[in-house]
Amino acid sequence: MPNFIGISSNTVDRAHLLTTSYRNFNTPYGSYFVSKPNRKSFVEQRINQPNKFVERRKEIADKALEALAKKGYAKTSLRDIAAQADISLGSLSYYFEDKSALIQYCTRRYKRKFISDLLDLTTKPLSTKEFVDQFIDIFVHAITEDQDVHRLWYDSKIQSLFDETFQKTVGGIEEELSNMVTVVIHHLESLSGKKSPTSPQQAYWLLDGMFQHFLMAGMFGEKHIDKKLQKELKLFFSAVT
Amino acid sequence: MPNFIGISSNTVDRAHLLTTSYRNFNTPYGSYFVSKPNRKSFVEQRINQPNKFVERRKEIADKALEALAKKGYAKTSLRDIAAQADISLGSLSYYFEDKSALIQYCTRRYKRKFISDLLDLTTKPLSTKEFVDQFIDIFVHAITEDQDVHRLWYDSKIQSLFDETFQKTVGGIEEELSNMVTVVIHHLESLSGKKSPTSPQQAYWLLDGMFQHFLMAGMFGEKHIDKKLQKELKLFFSAVT
Numbered sequence: 224m225p226n227f228i229g230i231s232s233n234t235v236d237r238a239h240l241l242t243t244s245y246r247n248f249n250t251p252y253g254s255y256f257v258s259k260p261n262r263k264s265f266v267e268q269r270i271n272q273p274n275k276f277v278e279r280r281k282e283i284a285d286k287a288l289e290a291l292a293k294k295g296y297a298k299t300s301l302r303d304i305a306a307q308a309d310i311s312l313g314s315l316s317y318y319f320e321d322k323s324a325l326i327q328y329c330t331r332r333y334k335r336k337f338i339s340d341l342l343d344l345t346t347k348p349l350s351t352k353e354f355v356d357q358f359i360d361i362f363v364h365a366i367t368e369d370q371d372v373h374r375l376w377y378d379s380k381i382q383s384l385f386d387e388t389f390q391k392t393v394g395g396i397e398e399e400l401s402n403m404v405t406v407v408i409h410h411l412e413s414l415s416g417k418k419s420p421t422s423p424q425q426a427y428w429l430l431d432g433m434f435q436h437f438l439m440a441g442m443f444g445e446k447h448i449d450k451k452l453q454k455e456l457k458l459f460f461s462a463v464t
Numbered sequence: 465m466p467n468f469i470g471i472s473s474n475t476v477d478r479a480h481l482l483t484t485s486y487r488n489f490n491t492p493y494g495s496y497f498v499s500k501p502n503r504k505s506f507v508e509q510r511i512n513q514p515n516k517f518v519e520r521r522k523e524i525a526d527k528a529l530e531a532l533a534k535k536g537y538a539k540t541s542l543r544d545i546a547a548q549a550d551i552s553l554g555s556l557s558y559y560f561e562d563k564s565a566l567i568q569y570c571t572r573r574y575k576r577k578f579i580s581d582l583l584d585l586t587t588k589p590l591s592t593k594e595f596v597d598q599f600i601d602i603f604v605h606a607i608t609e610d611q612d613v614h615r616l617w618y619d620s621k622i623q624s625l626f627d628e629t630f631q632k633t634v635g636g637i638e639e640e641l642s643n644m645v646t647v648v649i650h651h652l653e654s655l656s657g658k659k660s661p662t663s664p665q666q667a668y669w670l671l672d673g674m675f676q677h678f679l680m681a682g683m684f685g686e687k688h689i690d691k692k693l694q695k696e697l698k699l700f701f702s703a704v705t
Contacts, residue, residue, distance in 0.1 A: 295626035297538035374625045380676075381622045384615045384683045385536035394684060397677075420661045420703065425670055425696065428677060429662075432669025435621075436638075442625045443635060455666065462661065 280318045281332070283308045287319075288329045292371030296326050296378045323382070327392040330379045333372040334396050337365055338403045345410040351464050354414065358407065359456045363449045366437050373438055401427045411463045419463040429459065521559050522573070524549045528560075529570045533612030537567050537619045564623070568633040571620045574613040575637050578606055579644045586651040592705050595655065599648065600697045604690045607678050614679055642668045652704050660704040670700065 290307035291299050301322055305315045319325040340361050344354055365373055376396070383389035405423035412419055419426060437452045445451075531548035532540050542563055546556045560566040581602050585595055606614055617637070624630035646664035653660060660667060678693045686692075 295622070297623065298626065377625070378622050380680070381536070381619050382538070384618070384680060385539065390684050393680075397680070421670075422699065425674070425700065428673025429666055429670040430673075431676075432671075432673035433666070435672075436669060439621070439625060439634075439638070443631050458663065459666065 276318075280328070283310065283315065283318050284325070284329050284332060287325055288333070288372070288375070291326055291329060292375055295374070296322070296382055301325075323386065323388050326375065326379055326382070327389060329372075330376050331392055331396060333369070334376050335399070337361070337369075337373075338399050342403055342406060345406055351411065351414045354411065355457070355460045355464060358460075359453055362434070362456060363452055366434070366441055366452055367449050370438055370441055373434070374442070377435060377438070400431070404430060408463065411460070415464045417463055421462070426459075433459070517559075521569075524551065524556065524559050525566070525570050525573060528566055529574070529613070529616070532567055532570060533616055536615070537563070537623055542566075564627065564629050567616065567620055567623070568630060570613075571617050572633055572637060574610070575617050576640070578602070578610075578614075579640050583644055583647060586647055592652065592655045595652070596698070596701045596705060599701075600694055603675070603697060604693055607675070607682055607693055608690050611679055611682055614675070615683070618676060618679070641672070645671060649704065652701070656705045658704055662703070667700075674700070 286308035287304045290304045293299075294303070299322070301312060301315060304322070304325065305312045308315065319328065341358060344357050344361075347354075349357065379389055380393050380397075383393035401424065404427040408419050408423040408426050421429065433452070433455055437448050437455075440451075441448045527549035528545045531545045534540075535544070540563070542553060542556060545563070545566065546553045549556065560569065582599060585598050585602075588595075590598065620630055621634050621638070624634035642665065645668035649660050649664040649667050662670065674693070674696055678689050678696075681692075682689045
């Protein structure tokens with residue numbers, strides 16, 4: 224039963240995952256699928272030139288992120304972003320067609336780093352305990368240090384429910400996150416020799432719900448979310464280790 | 465370990481739930497907590513008069529929902545909402561202080577109905593199979609028929625990460641959802657005599673992640689999400705029944 228992000232949602236057919244969904248990123252489980260190319264827009268076409276344009280775009284995105292991450296998609300104007308990036312509105316639109324393209328670029332850039340950091344763990348010779356501890360460290364760091372980036376991801380995700388220009392980017396990242404969790408669960412199963420009581424797909428939903436919960440708790444000013452998230456992740460992993 | 469929404473997140477202390485969090489809504493597990501009163505604004509003060517004002521407010525909210533549900537918080541102006549509700553901007557602001565108050569009112573009104581429909585099941589003399597089937601029916605209906613209302617909930621949830629005026633409403637609904645899942649899990653445990661492998665809190669996160677996934681899949685045009693959601697819910701419940 225392949226779902227809309229192209230991964231079978233109940234019992235995952237391992238062979239299918241390895242040959243179809245995982246490309247471009249090497250893990251012991253095969254190479255990992257990173258992204259499908261978008262239909263190329265006028266601006267996107269320039270990106271294929273690996274030159275100053277690409278580098279300048281990254282610089283602008285880093286600065287734009289500060290404005291976007293502060294107020295969110297709904298309340299940030301291109302004018303705010305141009306001011307934050309210290310460039311003119313005209314220059315900004317040379318690099319990004321509109322606000323939607325910009326938030327999608329930022330989300331993809333930072334979320335992909337998070338995914339590859341977690342996937343990297345499966346390529347290291349770690350014990351089960353070391354693996355779980357390092358996974359938890361990355362998760363906790365995301366909630367306590369990089370919350371603005373991850374908040375933007377959920378902002379993009381919601382925009383995709385109203386604005387179909389977000390669907391390709393959001394669907395792609397959702398697929399990468401889900402595939403990453405599948406690799407992690409299979410890796411843990413092979414380390415521990417146990418079978419996860421939760422399907423990899425449902426494990427992804429659980430981790431996603433947990434992540435959102437602690438992101439929100441942190442934003443709402445709750446104390447010690449690092450310790451609480453650690454405890455919940457240990458409980459989650461205890462079932463498969 | 466009580467979390468920011470006031471429910472212990474790992475092993476739930478049943479007595480605490482029954483005496484502290486559940487009020488105003490009768491279930492076999494005690495009466496269910498529905499909401500904390502907000503600090504009263506100028507508009508809110510009028511609400512205590514159970515009169516035409518309250519009724520008119522509901523009517524406007526029903527119409528406003530059509531505008532909000534179509535385009536989302538970011539892209540709907542008060543002007544759009546006034547046009548949809550066929551009243552002047554001045555009249556609209558007599559009933560709702562701003563867009564944020566309006567979306568919160570709509571979200572609370574419709575999400576609470578969903579929660580009480582699910583909680584009602586625990587008060588009926590149903591077998592385990594009947595309970596699970598009816599729970600699944602309500603979930604599937606929410607995804608296939610009421611997706612606009614639930615989409616607004618996630619929109620409000622994201623706004624709460626950027627705008628603290630949303631925190632009270634969103635935190636309150638989040639608490640009600642989480643408490644509802646706790647009641648459901650305990651009810652199933654008492655029906656089946658089995659212990660859920662997932663804590664009630666983690667079960668809520670799993671169901672929330674699943675719900676979002678199928679909401680998104682439906683919006684993205686994926687086919688047969690009713691059947692797919694049914695299958696995932698059956699898998700989820702099979703662990704505790």
